[in-house]
Amino acid sequence: MGDSLKAIKKTEARRSLGDTLLPAIDRKKTKHALRQENMKRLKQKDKDKKARRKSRRDEGAPALIPKTIESLRESDSTILNNVVDEDVIEEINCDLDEDEFSSYFRKEYEPRVLITFSEKPIKPSRRFAAQLCKIIPNCSRIGRKNTSIKSIVADAIKKRFTDVIVINEDRFEPNGLLLIHLPEGPTAYFRLSNVQTANKKQMKELTSHQPEVILNNFNTRLGQTVGRMLGSVFHYQPEFKGRRVITFHNQRDYIFFRHHRYKFLKGKAALREMGPRFTLKLQSVQRGTFDSKCGEYDWTIFGKRHEMETTRRRFFL
């Protein structure tokens, strides 16, 4: 009897609320259930993909180009391959023939390189510079002390150096590389990252042969300038006997440096990395030799990164 009375009281109380039913409780799914659902979905997606691929293969249709950031690169008028007009191609060729590196590519001089540091170099940058010095033929290395870059450049021109490399450092690791082409410029400043110096075993294998240089993916006119600049540091005539190859590979505006020794096996080539390895990112190209105060820039990203890098699919090299 007591139970029935309680039930009646409850119904009365509900009526007094105006017969408004409370919403049903939406129970949260457990994490496990969610994970299961997600797994199912992904499995199904994978299955669909495989089925599609199979049907495509059965039909004999060609494979599609994968959608990567590079394949979806923004169209750029400075990319050299896009130029069709013969008149313009002739002009570009003339421009390339008349630039500061044309005499190197005509094999008129042998490059001589000078490597220096910031004021008091730390051990990692000294070691890095020492290894660079061994890799680059005809290269010498000096401590900078208190001399300015301008006076180093002036001296280097007198002593017939053709390139000056300055390694900058911050927070106990090398972080910048300044490359100055002599005697008339240009000057390029790169941000240097991921420096991994070669170990003892790798250094043992190093020979003094002049290496081959591979410049990859320098597509735009600016990329061409940078590629020519980096290439002209090394001797134009590689000694194939040494089987040394140096690669500057540009990918999404990051230039990767690798140094290998190759060997022809049956059917394919075997590579052995010799180090060091590092990554460069272009910051500026300045006309003339180093002049940070009064120089004119061909291209610079200082202070306008947000203005220039508006999409992930825009590249400058």
Next chain:
Amino acid sequence: MSSLPNNLFVGSTIGSLKGINVKRENGVLKVAAKNLIRDKANLSSQHEIKTMNWSDEHRDEILIGSKSSVQSFSTINNALCNSFALPENECCGIFKSDEKIFVGITSGSLQSVSTSKNEPEWTVELKMNQCIERLRRCYVKTNIVATGGKNNDLKLWDLNTKQITFNAKNVKPDELQLQIPLWISDIAFCQQTESVSTCSRHGYVRLYDPLLPQRRPVFNAHQDDQVFTCITCAPAENQFLVGSGTGDLFLVDVRGKNPFVGKYKSFTGAVKEIICPPRQSLVFSVSLDRHFRIHDFSTRKLLLKEYLHTRLTTILPREPFVVEEIETVESEAEESTEPCIMSDHQTVIKEEDVKVTDNLFDKMEKIDDGSARKSSLRLKKKLPETDASEDGIETSQKPKRIKWKKNV
């Protein structure tokens, strides 16, 4: 579109000259560029174009001052007519008067060569004893030229007397009593007056008035960490446009506390020359990043940029500068070919347009909303009391104010 006339000419570091046709199609600016100097003999870094100017009022011959030579280019035949090798150094300013080409030479002299003679004979007109980086002629008094360079302040020379008429004085030394360094990179004369503005590689923009007894600048502005490479007078009064070596274009106003009023964006390389044609609200600029750009002067927005494949150094507009208006959608072909000259920042409103808008307004319905009624009520209030009593409305009575009870 090669048949259309070029209204801009652009020079580059390898000595190529490009003709550019700027036109407005349905309100959108469009550009067509064409190479005018093509033969390989004239394309080299030795022929880097440093300065360009029109030879006379007919505007059919361009004088080109390059690194090693002086050339004249006929815009009628689209071909080079004359070429003279420079006696020394580089050219930094060029103009023509009385069948003579006057060339400013960076080692510090103004030399002339006559075009009528077959063999070029260079005669020294002025000797400056100091290196110069820029030489320009005054628009108002054509016998006056201005020079300036590194450690060489602005000087105005009279060609007739071969004397200095105005010798600028450096601004006061700084708080440590050190001299402010001088390195004039460009000079711009005002179109109507004799006043001269200069910009320096140490980040100074200065305005001089040679008519005043004072030799120091009337206006001096400084921007830290900027290398100014070029300057021009803006279409608005008391304003200049200054380009820098790091790829910035500033609008400088003489009045007010902060002289750097605005900035024009989208440059990635050094700005080499800026041009503001009179009666146009457009800013044309060339830069070392191989782009030719058009900005709107008043809104400062980029209207157009065109990649021209070589480093650009100079720009020269046809005078008077006219942007051709083409409207392809409308069938009225006669009107479309007619060029429309713009007045200061505003298009000229044609009479026909005014008629069309008047008709449009007449056709429109009158909308009667609450605002009209309110105004009529207000009118009634203003009317004398007698009229109001006739209507039976007591207008003199004020609306009752609500009295709030005090909180107890």
